[in-house]
Amino acid sequence: MKVLHIARNTFRECVRDKVLYNLVIFAVLIIVSSLILGAITIGDVKQIIINLGLSTISLFGTLIAIFIGIQLVHKEIDKKTVYSLLSKPVARHEFILGKYLGLSMTLAVNVCVMVLGVFAAILYLRHSFQVSDVQILLAGVLILIELMLVIAIALLFSTFSTPALSALFAFCLYAIGHFNTDIREYGLSSDSWVTKVVASAMYYLLPNFGNFNIISRTAHGQFISTQIYLFAAVYGLIYSLGLLLFAMWIFQKRDFK
């Protein structure tokens, strides 16, 4: 219950901070794209709208997750509101979990509205939907889980580092997480067993953001097995949980005196 209160307040705080203003930029982008893309390219405009829409959802969401995520804890410490909060019967782990869920709720609203925007653009272009368009919805869910993982990363760094460094670390980890497969390939092609082991360890330790990347296949309307969605979702949620537990542990140990 306390967690939900903190989450709700975090959500309100994000709305007050005008985080959802990015929806306006997204709306303008999608509307303008729908109107002009047909004139400047050859081929399937719907495919471009899906690529553009889902990539924008992911990019905007990542920026929000990192830049708001790193502030979640730091702001409370900086304004000293954390003292009054923790002096109440609120456990530290509840505070972290509440903050995490609050930002996740904000991004969930963001993703939902943006996905609806993509559907609206498709309806404008094609005047109808296809069965394969359901995959846009599923891609939206995977993007949200990816963003929840990014929030967990940002939150983890913010429990022990400054906002600037937290942002840097979070972004680096996000970028490395996209090169994960290359790291493994590099290890596999190496003759040295040390390199193989290190590369393999990195592959499993670092978050693999490639797991959530189904935008291109969604845009082509290609069938993606349900198992891929499920395992990617499970991976993202479990990884986020691990990071959250780690963040809670660090926050628990932190001395505010």
Added chain:
Amino acid sequence: MNSVLLMLLLFAGAGVYWSQNAIDVRVGQFRSTEEVLYLPSGKVIKTLSLGHNGLLADVYWMRAVQYYGGKRLKNEKRFDLLDPLIGIATTLDPQLIHAYRFGAIFLSERSPVGAEQPEKAVALLKRGIEQNPDEWQLYRDLGFVYYWYLQDYKKGAEAFLEGSKNPKAAAWMKTFAAELMAKGGSRGSARFLWQQFHDSADNEQMKRNARENLLRLDALDQMDILRDFISKIEARLGRPVESIEELVKLGLIKQPLDPKGFTYVYNPQTRTVELSPDSTVRRF
């Protein structure tokens, strides 16, 4: 205070507009896109795209279309960046079918309509087939490039035959492969193929290209008929004919017009009927 701020804002806006125009006039009103690819490798761009390779592929494809369109508008004959741009787009998204299909046309068409590089179009389509073996239309396009632009009828027939093995492939592909082997590059085969392209095109650009080529074939047929007719008249008159207008004045024919409405020209030296220099019918 507010009105002063507004004035300053307007002043700043006008200043930006004025200075930008001053730069444009000195650099050239329409600054041409630099003929440089800062990142020439699609694989590198794909790695750096952080999972947004689909969107980047669309951006590179749009860039390729704009590059091609820009060159066509300026009537330029060199399309140096076309192949690399299409290559990057298809590396970023190997399932970008329209990039293979239209890219092959842009690369194959003879100058100044296209880059006149059918070998590169063949390489592009082969890459497309490798990545998308179920797309029978890529086989058809490959066969067509061999047939129409490279006049390699054997390889063209092989591509049509290979594509016809796909259950979704158009029924005519198998028979056309046989016809190609037997008759080679006859005008009838060309007409049949362009008609198929026209009827099955799923967008206006492709349809227009097929239509232009069908009109060109019509013009070739009409010029053959005219030449035969002039030969017969010359035999009957016992003297060479100087121009088509002469036949019109004699009341032997009505002024013949090409499919775009321009008059034909008769060259008495070479004894050939040609398109008028003003004609917009494709010439190759």
